Amino acid sequence: xxxxxxxxxxxxxxxxxxxxxxxxxxxxxxxxxxxxxxxxxxxxxxxxxxxxxxxxxxxxxxxxxxxxxxxxxxxxxxxxxxxxxxxxxxxxxxxxxxxxxxxxxxxxxxxxxxxxxxxxxxxxxxxxxxxxxxxxxxxxxxxxxxxxxxxxxxxxxxxxxxxxxxxxxxxxxxxxxxxxxxxxxxxxxxxxxxxxxxxxxxxxxxxxxxxxxxxxxxxxxxxxxxxxxxxxxxxxxxxxxxxxxxxxxxxxxxxxxxxxxxxxxxxxxxxxxxxxxxxxxxxxxxxxxxxxxxxxxxxxxxxxxxxxxxxxxxxxxxxxxxxxxxxxxxxxxxxxxxxxxxxxxxxxxxxxxxxxxxxx
Amino acid sequence: xxxxxxxxxxxxxxxxxxxxxxxxxxxxxxxxxxxxxxxxxxxxxxxxxxxxxxxxxxxxxxxxxxxxxxxxxxxxxxxxxxxxxxxxxxxxxxxxxxxxxxxxxxxxxxxxxxxxxxxxxxxxxxxxxxxxxxxxxxxxxxxxxxxxxxxxxxxxxxxxxxxxxxxxxxxxxxxxxxxxxxxxxxxxxxxxxxxxxxxxxxxxxxxxxxxxxxxxxxxxxxxxxxxxxxxxxxxxxxxxxxxxxxxxxxxxxxxxxxxxxxxxxxxxxxxxxxx
Amino acid sequence: xxxxxxxxxxxxxxxxxxxxxxxxxxxxxxxxxxxxxxxxxxxxxxxxxxxxxxxxxxxxxxxxxxxxxxxxxxxxxxxxxxxxxxxxxxxxxxxxxxxxxxxxxxxxxxxxxxxxxxxxxxxxxxxxxxxxxxxxxxxxxxxxxxxxxxxxxxxxxxxxxxxxxxxxxxxxxxxxxxxxxxxxxxxxxxxxxxxxxxxxxxxxxxxxxxxxxxxxxxxxxxxxxxxxxxxxxxxxxxxxxxxxxxxxxxxxxxxxxxxxxxxxxxxxxxxxxxxxxxxxxxxxxxxxxxxxxxxxxxxxxxx
Numbered sequence: 001x002x003x004x005x006x007x008x009x010x011x012x013x014x015x016x017x018x019x020x021x022x023x024x025x026x027x028x029x030x031x032x033x034x035x036x037x038x039x040x041x042x043x044x045x046x047x048x049x050x051x052x053x054x055x056x057x058x059x060x061x062x063x064x065x066x067x068x069x070x071x072x073x074x075x076x077x078x079x080x081x082x083x084x085x086x087x088x089x090x091x092x093x094x095x096x097x098x099x100x101x102x103x104x105x106x107x108x109x110x111x112x113x114x115x116x117x118x119x120x121x122x123x124x125x126x127x128x129x130x131x132x133x134x135x136x137x138x139x140x141x142x143x144x145x146x147x148x149x150x151x152x153x154x155x156x157x158x159x160x161x162x163x164x165x166x167x168x169x170x171x172x173x174x175x176x177x178x179x180x181x182x183x184x185x186x187x188x189x190x191x192x193x194x195x196x197x198x199x200x201x202x203x204x205x206x207x208x209x210x211x212x213x214x215x216x217x218x219x220x221x222x223x224x225x226x227x228x229x230x231x232x233x234x235x236x237x238x239x240x241x242x243x244x245x246x247x248x249x250x251x252x253x254x255x256x257x258x259x260x261x262x263x264x265x266x267x268x269x270x271x272x273x274x275x276x277x278x279x280x281x282x283x284x285x286x287x288x289x290x291x292x293x294x295x296x297x298x299x300x301x302x303x304x305x306x307x308x309x310x311x312x313x314x315x316x317x318x319x320x321x322x323x324x325x326x327x328x329x330x331x332x333x334x335x336x337x338x339x340x341x342x343x344x345x346x347x348x349x350x351x352x353x354x355x356x357x358x359x360x
Numbered sequence: 361x362x363x364x365x366x367x368x369x370x371x372x373x374x375x376x377x378x379x380x381x382x383x384x385x386x387x388x389x390x391x392x393x394x395x396x397x398x399x400x401x402x403x404x405x406x407x408x409x410x411x412x413x414x415x416x417x418x419x420x421x422x423x424x425x426x427x428x429x430x431x432x433x434x435x436x437x438x439x440x441x442x443x444x445x446x447x448x449x450x451x452x453x454x455x456x457x458x459x460x461x462x463x464x465x466x467x468x469x470x471x472x473x474x475x476x477x478x479x480x481x482x483x484x485x486x487x488x489x490x491x492x493x494x495x496x497x498x499x500x501x502x503x504x505x506x507x508x509x510x511x512x513x514x515x516x517x518x519x520x521x522x523x524x525x526x527x528x529x530x531x532x533x534x535x536x537x538x539x540x541x542x543x544x545x546x547x548x549x550x551x552x553x554x555x556x557x558x559x560x561x562x563x564x565x566x567x568x569x570x571x572x573x574x575x576x577x578x579x580x581x582x583x584x585x586x587x588x589x590x591x592x593x594x595x596x597x598x599x600x601x602x603x604x605x606x607x608x609x610x611x612x613x614x615x616x617x618x619x620x621x622x623x624x625x626x627x628x629x630x631x632x633x634x635x
Numbered sequence: 636x637x638x639x640x641x642x643x644x645x646x647x648x649x650x651x652x653x654x655x656x657x658x659x660x661x662x663x664x665x666x667x668x669x670x671x672x673x674x675x676x677x678x679x680x681x682x683x684x685x686x687x688x689x690x691x692x693x694x695x696x697x698x699x700x701x702x703x704x705x706x707x708x709x710x711x712x713x714x715x716x717x718x719x720x721x722x723x724x725x726x727x728x729x730x731x732x733x734x735x736x737x738x739x740x741x742x743x744x745x746x747x748x749x750x751x752x753x754x755x756x757x758x759x760x761x762x763x764x765x766x767x768x769x770x771x772x773x774x775x776x777x778x779x780x781x782x783x784x785x786x787x788x789x790x791x792x793x794x795x796x797x798x799x800x801x802x803x804x805x806x807x808x809x810x811x812x813x814x815x816x817x818x819x820x821x822x823x824x825x826x827x828x829x830x831x832x833x834x835x836x837x838x839x840x841x842x843x844x845x846x847x848x849x850x851x852x853x854x855x856x857x858x859x860x861x862x863x864x865x866x867x868x869x870x871x872x873x874x875x876x877x878x879x880x881x882x883x884x885x886x887x888x889x890x891x892x893x894x895x896x897x898x899x900x901x902x903x904x905x906x907x908x909x910x911x912x913x914x915x916x917x918x919x920x921x922x923x924x925x926x927x928x929x930x931x932x933x934x935x936x937x938x
Binding site for chain 2: 668
């Protein structure tokens with residue numbers, strides 16, 4: 001019912017290509033997150049699926065049906081907008097009811113459906129209020145209820161949490177995950193926030209410049225980035241990526257063929273205060289501490305290599321080990337199974353390292 | 361010293377406030393007082409600031425001196441006609457300017473902007489000549505149609521329609537609302553504050569309109585109340601109490617409306633002033 | 636990506652109806668504006684080259700109307716009157732409105748009351764106001780103004796009968812009518828000046844007058860500029876007060892362009908001659924508008 005398939009979809013405004021022959025299958029019942037920097041085309045994809053924007057080429061299938069020429073309202077989907085897009089002159093009830101009225105659902109049935117969804121999102125007490133008298137979180141819930149009441153197979157969400165404050169955002173993230181589990185419908189969620197993407201998506205589609213850069217689970221996209229872009233977009237702080245020329249002397253051998261870039265996650269580096277990293281199979285670096293950020297459970301150091309290259313290193317905070325001071329000379333060691341190599345097309349050249357015995 | 365200075369400034373403020381109140385109240389007070397005096401009281405010296413017996417018949421005299429009902433009816437017809445005309449012409453135009461792209465839109469909209477700069481006093485003569493040639497003199501139409509479209513109103517309403525976020529319209533499309541339904545149940549309700557501001561402004565301007573009903577007519581057939589009341593002055597100049605009674609009859613209804621809708625009217629005028 | 640999208644014809648189908656629809660909605664209004672505001676401007680110029688008394692046929696006489704105008708001492712006086720009236724009205728209205736707005740700045744019961752009171756003349760027809768003020772300004776002692784002023788040992792003044800005073804009397808009426816609205820508009824502009832500017836000025840030890848001139852006036856300058864233009868245009872439009880109170884007299888002292896166009900056109904039926912005056916009025920308004928926008932570009936502080 002709720003599978004979405006895009007085949008070679010193109011979109012351009014005049015000469016400007018926004019989407020370049022993009023193909024993508026969004027599984028029925030998945031919580032798929034489209035993530036990428038602003039301008040990457042993620043919202044355009046959403047709007048093309050909704051039928052709000054006309055594509056320049058390609059096909060879109062929803063539930064195996066080509067939706068070419070099908071009205072937005074007839075695509076069996078609902079959308080939640082970034083600014084909620086509530087009808088300001090209508091009460092909460094009228095907002096939710098509007099879509100039902102337009103498809104001529106009888107009054108009794110409408111009331112039953114409204115009771116049901118407002119119960120789920122906890123809006124029962126606010127039904128007769130106008131949106132301007134609701135808080136941001138409540139408006140968000142109205143937008144959700146308005147989408148849910150139509151019982152669509154697909155929910156499209158365009159950065160729905162970005163106008164909320166951090167705490168509420170966290171709470172609604174959890175609620176959305178629960179809602180997804182409960183409804184079993186396909187959720188297609190657009191965001192520029194990689195943390196949001198990682199925490200919610202059963203599947204993450206990372207986009208840049210109108211192309212899909214990687215399509216994976218949160219775990220795999222973090223641990224096995226397919227390319228430099230992916231390694232830098234996902235994760236905070238991003239992966240340290242160095243050019244091979246900057247540190248060839250330190251590298252373990254043998255190197256895979258065609259390597260141009262070397263990357264590792266900030267938390268994979270082990271710190272040894274006696275400058276030289278412990279030996280073994282991996283990458284050893286010498287560095288100087290130039291900054292320290294206390295994150296709570298972790299400490300984020302910024303360090304500088306002898307060639308002035310800056311790196312980020314994250315370690316668990318441990319009261320038994322004193323924190324490193326500015327200017328301290330340290331050694332870094334990164335085990336070779338945590339090193340990721342990219343070629344000069346910025347694509348990963350090594351196969352993902354997977355410990356056979358471990359279960360994710 | 362400081363305390364003295366402070367109380368002096370408070371006293372100054374009170375005096376200025378009192379003076380301001382007098383400046384704006386006295387003309388109205390004098391109008392009403394004159395309207396209920398006898399001719400003897402009116403011309404007596406020194407003037408009396410009170411009257412012993414209210415002369416209600418002054419109002420009847422004013423009412424009888426001109427065809428009061430006729431002028432009132434004209435004012436009502438022209439005001440209602442202008443409001444209706446504006447709804448018919450301004451609403452669709454400003455909606456289309458706000459929400460459609462079409463060839464020549466820029467050029468057509470520049471006509472709208474241009475007319476915002478043209479005062480009516482600049483074109484009353486050529487329009488009068490047009491009316492003479494078309495035989496439209498002394499018709500209601502001639503006093504309604506030119507005001508049924510208005511550059512400023514189109515501009516402001518277009519602004520309002522443009523400010524409706526696109527996402528709301530898209531949400532409505534996803535809710536299976538057709539274009540007419542979107543206009544009727546989303547756009548128009550959202551424009552109600554602007555529409556009522558414009559309507560109030562038009563109502564008051566049209567009701568008070570004097571220049572065009574005078575300039576574009578040669579008989580009394582469609583002349584409005586302000587034109588009629590002014591004729592009291594020429595025919596009854598020696599009876600200021602009757603003239604003022606006529607003025608009271610014209611002013612009081614609008615003052616009553618002002619008292620009722622004070623906030624909206626002030627908002628409307630300030631808004632029209634700022635834009 | 637987050638660009639706005641117009642409500643386009645569904646799925647881009649360019650049917651005849653969807654192509655024609657915007658024009659059907661727009662053209663009736665545009666037609667009115669074109670017929671009653673744009674075309675008359677040109678027609679006016681056309682008329683000004685003709686001689687016509689509304690009967691018989693029009694006669695082309697070239698620039699003769701203009702030549703006659705420029706030779707006429709009356710016309711020079713009319714232009715002078717128009718300009719003097721405009722200058723007095725604009726400067727006094729704006730200065731007094733600023734003073735009134737500053738005085739009423741703090742929102743108290745009494746200041747709101749005065750605000751409402753001073754606004755009231757705006758909703759009343761100018762004809763009634765003119766009739767009331769004619770009565771107040773009656774020249775002999777039964778006129779209220781002269782009576783009150785006699786206590787101060789002043790007058791009696793021939794408010795409307797003294798040719799040196801009459802134009803100013805008309806300005807007084809115009810100010811009384813519009814100062815309240817002008818002040819209201821200034822007040823709302825004052826309200827949008829952020830407090831931190833005043834706090835910063837206090838920290839910089841700015842005097843009251845320095846604060847007023849370099850913060851308050853600067854910040855409301857866009858509004859003031861706008862009000863000046865509006866008042867200039869409404870000064871040119873003045874008609875009601877003249878027609879009711881002075882009929883252009885005494886001795887032509889209050890005869891302005893619009894009134895004189897009206898007189899020449901509607902009482903003497905000199906359509907061409909009146910049109911020539913209207914063309915000159917149009918040029919004056921056009922020049923001032925252009926000058927205004929030029930000055931606006933240069934001088935006004937925009938937030």
